[in-house]
Amino acid sequence: PTGSPVHSPGSHFPHGGDMGKGQGTDRLLSTESHDEVPNILQQPLALGYFVSTAKAGPLPDWFWSACPQAQNQCPLFLKASLHLHVPSVQSDELLHSKHSHPLDSNQTSDVLRFVLEQYNALSWLTCDPATQDRRSCLPIHFVVLNQLYNFIMNML
Numbered sequence: 001p002t003g004s005p006v007h008s009p010g011s012h013f014p015h016g017g018d019m020g021k022g023q024g025t026d027r028l029l030s031t032e033s034h035d036e037v038p039n040i041l042q043q044p045l046a047l048g049y050f051v052s053t054a055k056a057g058p059l060p061d062w063f064w065s066a067c068p069q070a071q072n073q074c075p076l077f078l079k080a081s082l083h084l085h086v087p088s089v090q091s092d093e094l095l096h097s098k099h100s101h102p103l104d105s106n107q108t109s110d111v112l113r114f115v116l117e118q119y120n121a122l123s124w125l126t127c128d129p130a131t132q133d134r135r136s137c138l139p140i141h142f143v144v145l146n147q148l149y150n151f152i153m154n155m156l
Contacts, residue, residue, distance in 0.1 A: 044081035046108035050116050052076050052137030054123065059146060060153075076137055082112045 053075045064071045102114035122139035136143050 042083065044083055046082040046112040048080050048109075048112050048116055050078040050080050050119060050137070052078075052120070052123070054134040054137035056138055057126075057136035057143060057146070058150070060149065078137075080112065080116055082108050082115070 055074070056071075056076055056078075059071075070076065102110050105111055105114075119139045120137075122141065123134050123137050125140040126135040126138075126143050127133065128135050138146075
C-alpha cells in the first residue's frame with residue numbers, strides 16, 4: 001500500500017491509491033503564473049509516528065474521534081507531522097553557517113525526529129515513583145494542559 005493506514009483528519013487524498021495522470025497536483029501546488037514559485041498548501045514537510053508502550057492517559061473523546069479503536073491499543077501509535085505555515089526567510093550568514101542544533105537543520109525529518117525525541121524525554125517527567133513507569137506517553141506539558149482542560153470541562 002502506498003497510503004497511510006491511519007486516517008489523517010485534514011487529508012484531502014484517498015489512501016492507498018494512485019493519484020492518476022496529474023490528478024491532485026492542483027491540490028498540492030498553487031501558482032498564479034508560470035513565473036512564480038509554487039506554494040505548498042497545507043502539506044506536511046515531514047511525517048512520523050510516535051510509538052509508545054505507555055498509555056496516553058485520560059484524553060477527551062474528540063482526541064480519538066478519527067480512530068476510536070486506538071484508544072486502548074498497546075503499543076500506541078500517534079501520527080506527527082511538521083507543517084510550514086510561514087515563509088522561511090534566511091540571511092546569507094545563517095544559510096552558510098554550520099548547523100549546531102537539530103532544530104536548525106535543513107532536513108525536516110531531522111527536525112521532526114528531534115521534536116519527537118524530546119516529547120519522549122518529557123513524557124518521563126510523568127513517571128510514577130511507585131511503579132517506576134510513566135503515567136502517560138505524552139510530554140508533561142500535554143498532560144498538564146489536559147488536566148486543565150478536564151478541570152474546566154468539569155466546572156462547566
